[in-house]
Amino acid sequence: MGKSLRVAYGEALVKLGAKNEKVVALDADLAHATMSATFAAAYPDRFYNMGIAEANMMCAAAGFAHTGYIPFASTFALFGSGRAYEQIRNSICYTNANVKFAFSHSGLSVGEDGGSHQSIEDIALMREMPNMTVFVPCDPKETEKAVMAAAEIDGPVYIRVARPVCEDITEEDTPFIPGKANIMRDGNDVCIITAGLMVPIALKAAEELEKEGISAAVVNMHTIKPIDTEIILEMNKKCKGIVTAEEHSVIGGLGSAVAEVLAGNAGAKFERVGIQDKFGKSGKPDQLFAAYGLTAENIIEKCKATLA
Structure with a gap:
């Protein structure tokens, strides 16, 4: 039975949180859609709902990173890559802050939410920023590996998370090496x-x-x-x-x-x-x-x- 990449993200974040107490999660009032709510349920003292204030969330994430935490900031891809672009650029990438972004509801597969919510330019916006790593996982297993790999990288990482339920096409032992297809x-x-x-x-x-x-x-x-x-x-x-x-x-x-x-x-x-x-x-x-x-x-x- 398949699962949505956003569900796989939430589950992976909980596994990561169990291994590393420096991991914190931030969301812009969409935790039940991005599935960071799974982390919130497991570690309520390490979860921060920043409200509908994506720019503030990114600045707070930078603050967490500069004090030794590993923040994962989640929202919809359009709001994260678009509305908070300047804060990601100046407060995070410019200072090479150790912030991870997992933006869900990316691409056309958002479906009925329509063109206003379908981010068709998020990869372009994120990849052109110096210091940024960009992951686009293809299935639930690869999403989990992307989360784990992101935590090992010292610097900003964008994980593009899709909404639809999909089957695994990779295996547990399929390698996931950043930068190696x-x-x-x-x-x-x-x-x-x-x-x-x-x-x-x-x-x-x-x-x-x-x-x-x-x-x-x-x-x-x-x-x-x-x-x-x-x-x-x-x-x-x-x-x-x-x-x-x-x-x-x-x-x-x-x-x-x-x-x-x-x-x-x-x-x-x-x-x-x-x-x-x-x-x-x-x-x-x-x-x-x-x-x-x-x-x-x-x-x-x-x-x-x-x-x-």
Whole structure:
């Protein structure tokens, strides 16, 4: 039975809190949505509801970090990365404060909350800040590993947390090394580089391509920053084309990060699947994924385009 990445986040935070009493959690009055409420129930004396005041929450998190605590600040991705951008930049990244951000309800998969609440630019906003690490886990097991890895890093870390319930596609022993992507499936015709909720969709596309005699590799780029440059260049050398697939704007996210690595490497044939410079709208997640081309069919089409 699958679970939501936000539920996996709440459970992982409780496990981390049991191991490390320096871990504290802050939320902006959304603890039952971000699931930091799970931590609040286990450790009420280490949980702080900052109210609907995201900027204040980030400054308080910086204060906790500067006094030796490891704060995890949670809210919706739009409010965290957008409304509190300046505080994250100046109070946290500028001083390299040891603050962790787990922002839930990211991307189109927020669904019926609509375009006003669907963060399609959070990865771009977070990855361009110096000192920031960016994780985009693909399933509940990887979410737990991302939380544990974040606590080991000295400095700001963003964990992008999705709302839908999803199945585990990684195993307990699947490695999670920051900055080191995982090859989910090897191939030598085309390589699909993906992250988050798009990983199972990319794997489905690769299975369909195989039926047509096209060998497709699938790389789970769970760390968007620092990006695994080595694997991108290796796949570019081995395959005839690279396609990125992400639940984020094609501007500034995974596709841009991969393009930056490929720039100047002759012969890179490259396509991007993602949100094409548009805002989201209200609908069920699967309807929205279909409407915005976040589908196995679109990935297949782009793969074939790179091989044409």
